[in-house]
Amino acid sequence: xxxxxxxxxxxxxxxxxxxxxxxxxxxxxxxxxxxxxxxxxxxxxxxxxxxxxxxxxxxxxxxxxxxxxxxxxxxxxxxxxxxxxxxxxxxxxxxxxxxxxxxxxxxxxxxxxxxxxxxxxxxxxxxxxxxxxxxxxxxxxxxxxxxxxxxxxxxxxxxxxxxxxxxxxxxxxxxxxxxxxxxxx
Amino acid sequence: xxxxxxxxxxxxxxxxxxxxxxxxxxxxxxxxxxxxxxxxxxxxxxxxxxxxxxxxxxxxxxxxxxxxxxxxxxxxxxxxxxxxxxxxxxxxxxxxxxxxxxxxxxxxxxxxxxxxxxxxxxxxxxxxxxxxxxxxxxxxxxxxxxxxxxxxxxxxxxxxxxxxxxxxxxxxxxxxxxxxxxxxx
Numbered sequence: 001x002x003x004x005x006x007x008x009x010x011x012x013x014x015x016x017x018x019x020x021x022x023x024x025x026x027x028x029x030x031x032x033x034x035x036x037x038x039x040x041x042x043x044x045x046x047x048x049x050x051x052x053x054x055x056x057x058x059x060x061x062x063x064x065x066x067x068x069x070x071x072x073x074x075x076x077x078x079x080x081x082x083x084x085x086x087x088x089x090x091x092x093x094x095x096x097x098x099x100x101x102x103x104x105x106x107x108x109x110x111x112x113x114x115x116x117x118x119x120x121x122x123x124x125x126x127x128x129x130x131x132x133x134x135x136x137x138x139x140x141x142x143x144x145x146x147x148x149x150x151x152x153x154x155x156x157x158x159x160x161x162x163x164x165x166x167x168x169x170x171x172x173x174x175x176x177x178x179x180x181x182x183x184x185x
Numbered sequence: 186x187x188x189x190x191x192x193x194x195x196x197x198x199x200x201x202x203x204x205x206x207x208x209x210x211x212x213x214x215x216x217x218x219x220x221x222x223x224x225x226x227x228x229x230x231x232x233x234x235x236x237x238x239x240x241x242x243x244x245x246x247x248x249x250x251x252x253x254x255x256x257x258x259x260x261x262x263x264x265x266x267x268x269x270x271x272x273x274x275x276x277x278x279x280x281x282x283x284x285x286x287x288x289x290x291x292x293x294x295x296x297x298x299x300x301x302x303x304x305x306x307x308x309x310x311x312x313x314x315x316x317x318x319x320x321x322x323x324x325x326x327x328x329x330x331x332x333x334x335x336x337x338x339x340x341x342x343x344x345x346x347x348x349x350x351x352x353x354x355x356x357x358x359x360x361x362x363x364x365x366x367x368x369x370x
Binding site: 008009010011012013014015016017018021022024025026037038 | 193194195196197198199200201202203206207209210211222223
């Protein structure tokens, strides 16, 4: 499988993978240690300095895909770590806040109806005083992890997950609605 | 600009062009006679035998993109012709019916706010008795044509338009709602 560079993708094509494609073609290959068909950024999303706006401050605007006018979407690999060696809880603190997860997760199946992964949704919540409550962006993460039959492979890098990060700029959001309402009147 | 084959597109990429991309990278280049960055089918969508289900009967299922579970979408080039030499009306008859157009059209602009094209929507209406009223699919066309500054180029093939064809299978549609309602109860 060859690696491609971004200027080889014909105009009009966008990265809109299915859950199944994310697991089979990207995350599973990454965890096994195989080359992946398309370069995907790797970022540390957790830790003391990992405010999402800081994590992505070096990412060029053109790397984000614009969805429904107000959202910016990017896919990244990240590594999960446990809170401490004994516990099974995953460390979700990041900078001045935490990635707050929904309790339910979605199962992802392959074409033979076998479980291959999970998807969980998180949103970034500022928890520390003096944190950036006045920021005008809102951050959502969809985290894809391996499960079921995928765990039967010899996984060299099983700490990896793949995350779809969605950044909504509230200012843009309001502008969008203002503009929309303006058109209607 | 190189031509690519479909197995060179990395998994997860889908053809979801903007109106601007369709005009600038595909239709304008086709009309000028330049190579286009990605092969797009060419079909006769009009004429005595051009029932849409016949026109696309030789197209492999995998060439259609699945959108929102119930829709199949494909992009094609087609040539328009006039009803007769004196008239400006375009021939919209196709097989046992006609491509029935909405009266409004949408203007498409480039980044410098110059007009570059139009988009019009059509749906396929069976008009002849003994036509296939009992078919379980529904056909929609979004037709993109050149306009404004694009007409200043030397266009060798100005009869071309590019069409986004959406086929909805009513059977699938009902199945989808049945399934969805079933999940809710």
